[in-house]
Amino acid sequence: MSGAVRDAVPLVRDVLAEAGPAYRPFGRAELIDAVVRGVPGTRAGGPPFLRMETAERPGPAVGVERDAVPLFERHFPESYAQPGRPGVRRWAGVYGGGGRALLAVAADAWSAVGCGFVAGVLTAPGARGLGLGAAVSRFVGDALVRDFGRVALMVDAAGAAAVAAYERVGMRGVRSGPPRSVEYAYLSGGG
Template identity: 65%
Template sequence: MDAGSGHLVWAEQRLADGSVGPGVRVFRHGSAVAVASPGLSGRDRIAVAGEPGDALELVPDVLREVGPEYRPFGDAELIGALVRGVPGLEAGGGPFLWMETAEVPATDAAGVRWLDVRGERAAAGLFHGHFADSYAQPGRPGVRRWAGVYGEDTLLAVAADAWSGAGCGFMAGVVAHPRARGRGLGAAVSRFVVEALVREHGRAALMVDADNAPAIAAYERAGMWGRRFGAAGVVRR
């Protein structure tokens, strides 16, 4: 797959032996590729790429095969074409960025470390109070490990290695305590996790709301670049 297909690689959730993850199915038609991946970052998803004409023929067939609960996602222009051209498909939520990098961050993440069980319990409290909507939270399926940074005895910022697969590590659940915001700690935990993911998988990626400028700036400081993405879903009657 080419350099613009990181979301396809991620959706495959490949194992160390090169096989796709449990329940993952890959479909092709002409230039279009669709990877249906169950329970990926909190949802059943279909990563889509290719020319719009081919995708318009492929995606309806995939939805009939895997079921209407799956949500296509990919480049915003392609998803827009699918919403306009596939009956019963509607835009799902606001635009977001798919961000990725294959480069190790240029600066160190001083003070950040992988959390132990006690640290993960503290992270759960951080989410309960300040980011309850996050798909990635301690103890949830697909969340592998947490990195964090402390101030005295208080956990101030965390980020997770979650839903990573061979060829594409994934970062999620980046949150900082309100009193610690503006100190660059979100960027620090991001750099730490990105470095680990790139070294292990060759690529690190994440998804972030397109209007979340502070978070995007932090991820850019970790060396990531973004593309505008969209998602769609089958209209519920």
């Protein structure tokens, strides 16, 4: 919550009357302290926490995005979705080998109103067949369905293993024309 104490105190009283004691307002520490003093039966609870923010870009790639660079250079240099390319927003990955080796990645790339887009799905050759590509695609796809209502991706229709992995995630394919034998797959919210 934010605003003036004179407005927050009656608001919290009304909300507590309706929502019950499980309601926990959050706000600046000074405002919470004033509300606790002004609303009988309330108390400050737990240790304080920080809300952190910035308007600055995060700088050089870190974590999964950084670790994906050599994976793409060696095993999928023709991918449109690669770390640092325009439109590629965020990455998810699966690590193995004691957390040192990036085994599979997928990105949120070129998502738009009404449809998230999974791209840059890559599994290291030694980790293929373990379901890691499907797992990371499911993770990214789930987030994109929550954010956009549905999710889509493009896959080479001749890549039977990739098509099967995406089908296990719940994607359904729609045949598309050139280039090559690309297939468009999508998953709507709710399955």
